[in-house]
Amino acid sequence: xxxxxxxxxxxxxxxxxxxxxxxxxxxxxxxxxxxxxxxxxxxxxxxxxxxxxxxxxxxxxxxxxxxxxxxxxx
Numbered sequence: 001x002x003x004x005x006x007x008x009x010x011x012x013x014x015x016x017x018x019x020x021x022x023x024x025x026x027x028x029x030x031x032x033x034x035x036x037x038x039x040x041x042x043x044x045x046x047x048x049x050x051x052x053x054x055x056x057x058x059x060x061x062x063x064x065x066x067x068x069x070x071x072x073x074x
Contacts, residue, residue: 020065
């Protein structure tokens with residue numbers, strides 16, 4: 001398990017944990033970013049760009065919020 005920002009562009013991963021303020025965690029879950037979801041890192045950095053559930057989501061690095069993932073072999 002590693003932080004989302006450690007993924008390289010093009011790499012796929014499964015979300016293992018989303019921690020932080022409950023309201024923020026809930027909002028990310030509404031956008032599809034929840035435990036068990038598969039994502040692809042499109043562009044690293046802050047903000048990073050990920051593909052999730054047929055859409056794209058831009059996430060800015062936030063020390064109050066952390067997304068942990070497990071890389072998936074392609």
